[in-house]
Amino acid sequence: MRRRIYLALPNGGVVSLYRLTRTPSGLFVVGTMAKAGAGQHLSYQEDGVCFDHSGGQRARGRRRPLARHTGAVTLVLTHLMLYQVDAREITNLDQVRAGDILIDRPGDIGIEIILSDYLEELPARPDRPNADLHFIPMAPQLLVEVFDASGALGPPRYPDDANWEPPFLRQPSGKDQLSR
Numbered sequence: 001m002r003r004r005i006y007l008a009l010p011n012g013g014v015v016s017l018y019r020l021t022r023t024p025s026g027l028f029v030v031g032t033m034a035k036a037g038a039g040q041h042l043s044y045q046e047d048g049v050c051f052d053h054s055g056g057q058r059a060r061g062r063r064r065p066l067a068r069h070t071g072a073v074t075l076v077l078t079h080l081m082l083y084q085v086d087a088r089e090i091t092n093l094d095q096v097r098a099g100d101i102l103i104d105r106p107g108d109i110g111i112e113i114i115l116s117d118y119l120e121e122l123p124a125r126p127d128r129p130n131a132d133l134h135f136i137p138m139a140p141q142l143l144v145e146v147f148d149a150s151g152a153l154g155p156p157r158y159p160d161d162a163n164w165e166p167p168f169l170r171q172p173s174g175k176d177q178l179s180r
Contacts, residue, residue: 001138005111006096007033007080008104013090017080017103017111022138026066029075029113033089040076044115050162061162069140072116074156079149080109101134103146110149114158115140127154 001022006014019030026045040054050061063069096102103109110128117140122133128147136142145157 001136003099003101003136004096005101005144006103007082007085007109008093008102009085009090010106011090012093014093014096014102015085015089015091016095018076018113020113020136020142027115027138027142031076031078033080033085040078042075044075052164059164059166061164063162067139069115070117072114072119072158073160073162074112074114074158075142075160076111076113077153077156078111079153080111082106082108099136101136101144101146105130105146105148108149110145110147110153112145112157114143114145116143116158117141119143122157125154125157127152 001020003020004016005018005020007017008014016032019028019032021028021030024046026043028044029040029042031040040052042053043051044063044066046066048063048065050063052059052061063073103111114122119141122131122143122145124131128145131145131147134144134146136144
């Protein structure tokens with residue numbers, strides 16, 4: 001399963017924000033527009049090992065194996081700023097394929113990507129006006145909530161319960177040290 005999340009621009013072009021891939025080895029969420037706020041890279045491997053690359057940091061965590069995931073967890077919560085979209089990344093609308101998500105709204109937006117084995121809808125929140133919900137069928141499924149964002153996003157709907165470890169930094173001498 002391969003899907004993308006695109007943002008439609010006022011000039012008729014589109015930019016790719018996220019690439020979502022589910023393979024036999026895991027789930028991969030790759031932000032493709034870091035300059036505008038969609039830069040987080042996340043992997044959730046079948047054995048439960050997770051990697052999160054965001055804000056210049058890389059962390060490793062552990063969850064239950066992906067095929068046995070139960071409950072709901074927010075994987076990504078981001079504030080995308082339209083004015084920071086990189087003009088060099090604009091493509092044509094014909095790049096959008098069936099099954100991709102095309103966001104067509106003016107101004108700044110918030111995006112929350114949720115992994116869940118049971119959710120069919122999300123309750124309304126006052127801090128998320130004009131929210132739209134998109135489903136990406138897989139097991140467990142992904143829900144993508146898109147909403148208008150004029151200020152702080154507020155907390156994620158389903159906080160992450162992964163057991164995250166501090167990142168390891170490789171020293172030139174070949175010796176590993178924990179970053180502090």
